Each structure stands twice: as structure tokens, then as C-alpha cells.
Amino acid sequence: MAFVTTQDGVNIYYKDWGPKDAQPLVFHHGWPLSADDWDNQMLFFLGEGFRVIAFDRRGHGQSDQVSDGHDMDHYASDASAVVEHLDLHNAVHIGHSTGGGQVARYVAQYGQPQGRVAKAVLISAVPPLMLKTESNPEGTPLEVFDGLRAGTAGNRSQFFVDVASGPFYGFNREGAKVSEGTIQNWWRQGMTGSAKAHYDGVKAFSETDQTEDLKSITVPTLVMQGDDDQVVPYKNASLLQDKLLSNSTLKIYPGFPHGMHTTHADVINADLLAFIRS
Template identity: 70%
Template sequence: MGYVTTKDGVEIFYKDWGPRDAQVIFFHHGWPLSADDWDAQMLFFLAQGYRVVAHDRRGHGRSTQVWDGHDMDHYADDVAAVVNHLGLQKAVHVGHSTGGGEVIHYVARHGEDRVSKAVLISAVPPIMVKTEKNPGGLPKEVFDNFQAQVAANRAQFYYDIAAGPFYGYNRPNAKPSEGVIWNWWRQGMMGSAKAHHDGIVAFSQTDFTEDLKSATIPVLVMHGDDDQIVPYADSGPLSAKLLRNGTLKTYPGFPHGMPTSNAETINADLLAFVRG
């Protein structure tokens, strides 16, 4: 574990586990979490002989709680800083939710020379907010309300997300895990309210259409059709169609947080894609 300092003076925390000469899998977390959200994947791939890397996005987790730069350009540049610092080559980049947007924007902004494949899990691309070009998106008022709740009482808001729609715990016959709920809450509360407030705009209003179109590497799009955070119909299938070399894998009944709630299935499919 360590830190890298970006060009604008932000310290980005990262984990780097495994043999130096092994295939690298770089994990990108969702909003408002941290690298810890990838525990189930990092331990699994480490046991399979891979080198695993994950960072805390600026303002999140253990990275600097800087007041500015909470946008996809800075997020992508921060990833590049970690990649360059560690000298990573031909990594597979895996992003969940906001992290999926970060992955495809990093690939488009910094090129594919150091990237072999990418995976977008329950990811925000092409664009979440409703626009003339994206009539199936969510109204901007939804995200304005998110920001209002972060400002008013984010501790309660974060508990309600984790205990409800994020893992599908609000569905009939669901079996909530208090440990999972409180771990989500813990990660969220470690970060900066300013970063999380601004990050809502970054994940909801960034249009990743051209980023998706420009990618030539193999990209696996994984999405649950019961995703209550990033609705399936306006995300996974649309992203897969825009990608030149994209594959869509749909998971019936799986929630937004499926890397945790359905880790065994997700890990097996990730491993098959990495090896393929």
C-alpha cells in the first residue's frame, strides 16, 4: 500500500498486492466508496496468482480530501498517475458504477497502450441523466435530491442506500447483511462530503458516448437487470452497442452491488474474461 502525488498535489491512496511480474487487474470503485469495496475480488484474484491494484478516488477513502477536481478528467488523470507510478503494463481495468465511467474515460483520455481489456460492472455509461439524446435517463431532479441529502444528513442517506436499493435489500424475501450495510456506510463516511457532493454531477451528467465509441480493446459489460441505482435498460445494453469490441452479460435479478452480493458468480465470470 502507498500513495502517489498527482500533478495538482493530491495524494492518491492505492493497494498493490501480488507478484510484480503477474498479470495486473486494476479495480475502480463506485461512489462514494473506496478500494475496500473490492475485497472479495482482490482476495480472489490474488489467490489465482494475479497482481491486484485498487485506489481510493480523490476525496474518497484515504486519499486527500481536496475541495476541487471532482470530475471525470481529474479522475482519469489520477488513475494515470497510479499506473505510471507503478509502471503497470497491459492491465485489465475493472470498474463498478462510477468506476466504470472512470475506466472508459481513462482509456479514451490516456490511450490503450497500457491496457489489455476492460470491464464495466453496473456502470454509469453511456450517461445517466435524462436529456434529449437520452430520453430513457433519470430526471436531473433525482440527482439534485441526492446532493441535497448528502448536504443535509449524509450519514442517514448512506445507511438508507446500503440497507435498501444498492444491494436489493428492499426486495421481498431479501436477506440483508448488517456487515455489508455498515461496511458500505463506513467507506462512505471515510470520504469527503464535498467530493461526494460534486461526484454526483460527475457520475450522472458526464456523457461517455464518444469514450465508448473510441475503445478498440475487448470490453465486458456486466449488468444486473434489477439494478435500482443505474437502471439496466439505459446503461448496459446501450454501452455494449456503442463499443467496437464489447460483450454484454446480463444477470437476471442481480442488484447494483452484485460484486459483493453475488461475488462468486461475478468473480468466476471476471476470471473467464481475463483468461479468455
């Protein structure tokens, strides 16, 4: 069991596979999952000769189920604690959904200023801002996020089944090839984590304005999203990310769902590999 302890005393669990002198790829998971969500990518890139690292966000997976710090600033600081503990350089940081927000803040505030980051990847990521506001009229209404909080605080187990079997992977679409194993694995990861972290995390991923984070990132960044993402609407996410980033490549995948790195891992992995090696 590998852990690093943050400045505020939280034990963060991480996996670190592969040659220590190989280029490191760091994977940042989405809500309410864990490092296990990247198993496919970890094994694929390990086979390509990379060093692969993934960690459980505080309150998620095997990391400490603390009461506080479930916000984007702590998420980024915790990511930095892992990176500094392993002394990673020339790293590629890859984040999905909430993990994409975590990548954006980490790269902007830690990785880039410290000269530790080579490239970044945002997959179905939440920046710049999910919530509908006066200045963000195309955002998602607050009532949607209140529903996520109600589901988490109510019957969390059934709610997680519903999310995984419905919009997350697009299994609610006509003709979708439903994978019960994928649904159960999503549920397993979610239920391993803390209800408090998941409840507070809704605010973190929906209300954090990361416009300035995106504007400050100068390393090459790959932006990837499906146009049938029912969780993070791509017109208010990847299209805006591409406009705000100064050195980005945008790839929109027709018909792909929010969890496309799982449902279409072969396509996503190939594109990730091409970008990393470019």
C-alpha cells in the same frame, strides 16, 4: 501506506498486492466508496496468481480530501497517475458504477493510447449518460440526482445507511437476504470520504456524456449488469454500452442488484476470471 502524488498535488492512496511480474488487475470503485469495496475480488484474484491494485478516488477513502477536481477528467488523470507510477502494462481495468465511467475515460484517453491496457470490464457502470436530456429521453430525471445531493448535504450518515440498506444491494426487495455487515461496511467507506467530493461527484457520474469514450475503446470489454439494478437502469447503461463499444461481450444477470459484485461475488468473480483468461 502507499500514495502517489498527482500533477495537481493530490495524494492518491493505493493498494498493490501480489507478484510484480504477474498480470495486473486494476479496480475502480463506485460512489461514495473506496478501494475497500473490492476486498473480495482483490483476495480472490490474488489467489489466482494476479497482481491486484485498487486505489481511492480523490476525496474518497484515504486519498486527500481536496476541494476541487471531482469530475471524470480528473478521475481518469488520477488513475493514470497510479498506473504510470507503478508502470503497469497489459493491465485489465475493472470498474463498478462511477468507477466504470472512470475506466471508460481512462482507457479511452490514457491507457489505450499508451498501450498499457489489455482488457476492460464495466460492472453496473454509469456510461454513456445517466441524466435525462432531450437527446437522452430514457435517462434518469435531474430531480433524482438533486435528491442524492440533498441527502449528502443533509444527514449524510443516515442517508448512506438508507442507500446501503435499500436500493444499492436490493435489500429492499421482498425476500432479500439482508447483510448488516455489508450495510455497515458501505456506510464506513462512505463516511471515511469527503462530503464535498461526494456532493460534486453526483454531477460527475450523472451528467458526463461518455458516448465518445465508449466509441473509441477497441480493447476487449466485458459489460456486466443486473436487470434489477435500481441505481443505474440497465436499459440506459449496459445495453447502450454494448452497442457503442466495438469489441464487447454483454452479460445481463436476472434479478441481480447494483452492488452485485458484493452480493453475488462468487458468480461475478467466476465470470471475470473466465473473461480475463479468455
